[in-house]
Amino acid sequence: MSILPSYQKHQISAEEATPLWSAAEHEERDDGSSLPPAYPPKNDPIVGSSGNEQREITYILHNNWGDNEEALGLLGRTKDETIEIVKRGFPSLAKYPSNRIEFYKWLDYKDPRTGWDKSRWVRIFDEVWQQTMYPPTSAVGNAGEEGQGEEVKLPKELKIKIGEKVHDNAGEKERMFICFCITAVCILCIIFILYFGLKA
Template identity: 30%
Template sequence: MSILPQYQRIPDNDNDDVHPGGKDTRLSFGDSDSQPPGYPPEASSSSAAIPASQSTGPSVIYSFRPRYPVQAERQHAMGVLFPTRAGATDFAQRTFPVLANYPPERIEFLLLVDVPDAHHTSKSWVIASDEAWVGFGENPPARIRVQVADGPKDAKRLESPLMGRTGRERKACIVISIIAASLVGVLLLVAAIGLAASMKHSHSRRPAPLIAVPRQARISPLWHALKDSDPAA
């Protein structure tokens, strides 16, 4: 911090001259000082300059997307497009502190680009290699995704759909599963009640059982009359 200028009283009359050989302590501004000293002092031009690797480049949004085994929430930060991947890695580790727990080679950057296939072109996130940073100056991306690359023991993340999700996503999946199970249970209960009511209604409308009639009782009375009138009988 610079020293403030010292001010002293100027004599009120012209008789208070400085004695020969004495020191003139009165404040005066010569021709060399076009501006009087002010406060706070201006920043010195000799201040340390910011490294070029961290001061150049257009603005870019860095989106951190945690995946298993990283336990964190999604975050976004505004930064600049660094000329090298090492500068972007250093910025990501300083901006998202959880990334400081992983080596720089585990941190990867992805860009949203058009990926053509046999039928149409779709947007997809692709990993940016070290050599790709050279061409970013001509076509700088507006957004860069940051994530931790899968390690040798992270294969089990693919075994469960919940392992690769954040805490909020896992809670949402659990809540949705509970709601879906409840709806299925209600539908099954309604179907069971309807089936029971239908069976009860069908039992009430069932016809009376037939009564077995002996064979002799089913013979017509006319046949008995003919038998009695036959002399050979």
């Protein structure tokens, strides 16, 4: 008959009884910094210069053939950043200089002559870009509050057009003068050829 094995209790030494870290250190380690990243990852909000979060906006690329392209993207903090965004989103814009890319917003207004409510696309100049796209937070959402005036509506769409090519007036005058000189020389040469040809 086999004898059952017997187990002896192991005495824990002082070194084994000492914790690897203190309770305070354990709390610091459990603050979430050592945890793996959550899935799906969360993007931190991007704050604009006026305090508003960088928001989504619909871009509408207008061309001369009436076949508009639409895309949903982020609004840049500045106009230059917005131009870079639309150039990446619409590859056909990459060949144009930034000063030819124009932005238009949808404007609701009241006709002063008829009093009717109307709307149309209006171009946004550089001087009013920041206050139009990123108005102060105190001006947004104040509709109906006494003494606050009308609510500022944030544009939800931007139409993109390619503006006319900007000409350099000084360079244009110089080119016209050169063309005039060349034309005058050609006319004189023809006159001399005809004169001496008939005389011969």
